[in-house]
Amino acid sequence: MAETPSFSTLALFRIDGDVALITGGGGGLGRIASLALAEAGAHVCVADIDADAAQAVVGEITAAGGGGDAWTLDVMDNDRIVAVIGEIAARHGRIDVLVNNAGTARREPTADMTLEVWNLIMQMNQTQIFVCSREAGRHMIRQGSGRIINIASIMGLVGGGFYPNFPYHATKGAVVNMTRALAAEWASHGIRVNAIAPTFVVTDLTAKVRAEPEKMRIIEDRTPMGRFAQPEEMAGGILYLASPASAMVTGHTLVIDGGWTAI
Numbered sequence: 001m002a003e004t005p006s007f008s009t010l011a012l013f014r015i016d017g018d019v020a021l022i023t024g025g026g027g028g029l030g031r032i033a034s035l036a037l038a039e040a041g042a043h044v045c046v047a048d049i050d051a052d053a054a055q056a057v058v059g060e061i062t063a064a065g066g067g068g069d070a071w072t073l074d075v076m077d078n079d080r081i082v083a084v085i086g087e088i089a090a091r092h093g094r095i096d097v098l099v100n101n102a103g104t105a106r107r108e109p110t111a112d113m114t115l116e117v118w119n120l121i122m123q124m125n126q127t128q129i130f131v132c133s134r135e136a137g138r139h140m141i142r143q144g145s146g147r148i149i150n151i152a153s154i155m156g157l158v159g160g161g162f163y164p165n166f167p168y169h170a171t172k173g174a175v176v177n178m179t180r181a182l183a184a185e186w187a188s189h190g191i192r193v194n195a196i197a198p199t200f201v202v203t204d205l206t207a208k209v210r211a212e213p214e215k216m217r218i219i220e221d222r223t224p225m226g227r228f229a230q231p232e233e234m235a236g237g238i239l240y241l242a243s244p245a246s247a248m249v250t251g252h253t254l255v256i257d258g259g260w261t262a263i
């Protein structure tokens with residue numbers, strides 16, 4: 001009987017020498033993605049609107065023996081995205097991993113929502129992912145390899161219901177299908193495109209919700225595992241999708257939700 005040649009499973013999670021770019025890498029899930037990819041061997045470009053926060057995460061990376069550099073980037077500014085990705089490629093010669101993490105929510109009733117707010121969420125959660133992916137993707141196509149990881153949400157898979165969040169659902173649902181469409185378009189270039197869909201995570205983004213005990217109770221009761229996720233609980237999924245461990249996976253959205261979408 002043919003045997004599988006011996007190999008190291010854990011080695012499949014190493015990404016030594018890769019150059020990774022994380023948007024919104026200065027805090028929350030982006031910080032965890034930055035630390036995880038750096039620990040696995042990547043040189044991490046931490047890009048954030050908050051220059052000090054990005055620099056602090058690079059400090060954590062280097063203190064742990066990894067490599068990284070900080071970039072000031074507002075993903076609302078398409079020209080700045082083009083400039084920063086161009087500079088990263090020029091400095092490092094390549095871009096292997098892009099984590100499209102920066103995103104936001106505006107929880108307000110749709111009947112009262114202005115077009116300005118709608119357009120803001122479209123740019124922040126959807127359009128800039130196109131711009132970042134296009135710019136990094138050009139380098140990945142030239143290299144013949146790359147991985148893009150989009151941070152979607154369980155709210156891209158369900159319609160919510162307990163507070164109004166219409167543009168968030170719209171954009172995160174779009175991110176799930178942008179992931180599929182770009183995976184299909186760029187598979188022949190050796191580029192894999194995947195997403196994670198987290199449940200409620202303990203970050204600044206959920207601070208207001210977590211300050212409301214009634215909302216907390218509803219969310220915890222609605223979650224089979226009965227709690228919010230910690231940012232660190234996203235690290236394994238992000239590294240899996242960024243590494244050779246997921247070599248045959250593309251177009252997939254990995255749900256990390258304590259069972260929210262299982263019921």
Ligand SMILES: NC(=O)c1ccc[n+]([C@@H]2O[C@H](COP(=O)([O-])OP(=O)(O)OC[C@H]3O[C@@H](n4cnc5c(N)ncnc54)[C@H](O)[C@@H]3O)[C@@H](O)[C@H]2O)c1
Pocket residue numbers: 023024025026027028029030047048049050053073074075076101102103104105151152153154197198199200201202203204205206
């Ligand atoms: N926290 C959750 O419960 C949760 C759940 C599902 C999905 N997500 C998604 O995860 C991603 C990260 O969310 P988070 O909870 O870590 O957010 P966060 O608000 O805690 O952190 C966001 C980071 O992005 C930076 N940032 C803000 N505006 C920016 C801009 N215009 N340009 C560049 N950087 C900017 C901030 O400075 C901060 O470092 C988002 O796409 C969010 O939709 C979060």
